[in-house]
Amino acid sequence: xxxxxxxREAGGSRRDLRGLDEPSGEGxxxxxxxxxxxxxxxxxxVHALLGSGKEYVCVMRLHQDVPEDRVRTVLGEFxxxxxxRPPIRASVKRQxxxxxxxALDVLEVNGRNVLFRVGCEAGTYIRKLCHDVGEVLGSGAHxxxxxxxxxxxxxxxxxxxxxxxxxxxxxxxxxTQDLGILRKFVQPMEKAxxxxxxxxxRDSAVxxxxxxxxxTAPGVVSVDTGIEPRTETCxxxxxxxxxTLATATMETQEILRKSHGVVARNNRVLMPRGTYPKLWHTKxxx
Amino acid sequence: xxxxxxxxxxxxxxxxxxEAETDPSFGCSPDERPYPDMLRFGVINLDxxxxxxxxxxxAWVRRLLGVKQAGHGGTLEA
Numbered sequence: 001x002x003x004x005x006x007x008r009e010a011g012g013s014r015r016d017l018r019g020l021d022e023p024s025g026e027g028x029x030x031x032x033x034x035x036x037x038x039x040x041x042x043x044x045x046v047h048a049l050l051g052s053g054k055e056y057v058c059v060m061r062l063h064q065d066v067p068e069d070r071v072r073t074v075l076g077e078f079x080x081x082x083x084x085r086p087p088i089r090a091s092v093k094r095q096x097x098x099x100x101x102x103a104l105d106v107l108e109v110n111g112r113n114v115l116f117r118v119g120c121e122a123g124t125y126i127r128k129l130c131h132d133v134g135e136v137l138g139s140g141a142h143x144x145x146x147x148x149x150x151x152x153x154x155x156x157x158x159x160x161x162x163x164x165x166x167x168x169x170x171x172x173x174x175x176t177q178d179l180g181i182l183r184k185f186v187q188p189m190e191k192a193x194x195x196x197x198x199x200x201x202r203d204s205a206v207x208x209x210x211x212x213x214x215x216t217a218p219g220v221v222s223v224d225t226g227i228e229p230r231t232e233t234c235x236x237x238x239x240x241x242x243x244t245l246a247t248a249t250m251e252t253q254e255i256l257r258k259s260h261g262v263v264a265r266n267n268r269v270l271m272p273r274g275t276y277p278k279l280w281h282t283k284x285x286x
Numbered sequence: 287x288x289x290x291x292x293x294x295x296x297x298x299x300x301x302x303x304x305e306a307e308t309d310p311s312f313g314c315s316p317d318e319r320p321y322p323d324m325l326r327f328g329v330i331n332l333d334x335x336x337x338x339x340x341x342x343x344x345a346w347v348r349r350l351l352g353v354k355q356a357g358h359g360g361t362l363e364a
Binding site (some may be wrong): 015032036042043053091101103140148150154166186187198221222227255275 | 288290292294296299300302304305307308309314317320321324325326327329330331333335343348350353354355356357358359360361362363
């Protein structure tokens with residue numbers, strides 16, 4: 001599979017970041033990189049990925065010559081909290097929003113081409129960021145090429161596969177029926193939830209939560225540090241299966257202390273009912 | 287430089303509240319799910335090619351693998 005090799009089958013003439021001076025410059029920017037695809041029941045975890053942090057490598061093209069140190073200074077100013085109005089072609093309301101830029105590192109400046117890496121909050125438009133940088137510089141600028149290198153827990157260095165890999169490996173699996181081949185490219189949905197704080201529950205609590213019950217203190221076996229009221233968490237079984245996405249109602253220490261009461265409100269059940277035995281009673285049965 | 291730490295660098299530690307054991311006769315470790323379930327509860331870290339939209343790419347994966355549903359996490363668009 002050659003995982004170590006750079007994965008840009010961008011096709012056409014420009015095959016890497018060095019070939020930028022070719023005439024095909026304008027038009028639609030190329031956008032590639034990390035796109036987690038969730039299957040069937042796992043599509044529910046998409047909810048957790050949408051709000052997760054992203055990281056990109058971007059080629060910005062300036063419309064006039066600008067001294068390199070000025071480009072670096074201005075880009076440096078786009079770190080921290082920035083104001084951004086979504087671009088005309090956007091999937092959200094065009095209202096100025098505050099977005100967090102965790103880091104913005106200039107990797108290379110070559111004439112009017114500026115290569116940088118940016119770590120940002122979900123919902124940051126890099127195309128717009130480039131445009132705004134151009135406004136501040138006074139030269140004008142646009143996004144020329146973009147590659148997402150991280151989406152939440154998924155990065156381009158670990159376990160990333162191309163559509164070609166998927167097609168090939170799926171064919172191989174059909175021939176051999178070797179599950180190991182499927183596991184090369186299909187990861188458990190729990191991977192997508194890795195960045196959420198965990199609450200582990202005992203077997204007896206699992207099915208109640210699968211039926212939509214809020215999580216109560218007696219069911220909790222262990223809790224991650226750093227949970228506050230309203231923190232999005234993921235509830236796990238002792239075997240490590242994700243049960244549901246839940247919003248904590250109290251902080252970690254309080255969850256540890258409590259002997260009863262709701263500790264997390266159920267948001268989105270991931271595990272089908274009946275996977276674990278029903279160990280709770282309804283009025284009729286009691 | 288305001289230095290907001292990215293969420294993916296957050297360090298957490300699992301603290302024990304009580305002791306419990308799990309019954310091996312039901313449920314299954316995520317890494318050992320049998321065939322239909324490992325697709326049903328599966329995620330692919332896909333390298334999006336340039337050109338098609340995120341939606342198209344997700345639809346291709348769905349047809350390719352013959353699964354009922356596939357959705358992408360976070361549009362990656364020009």
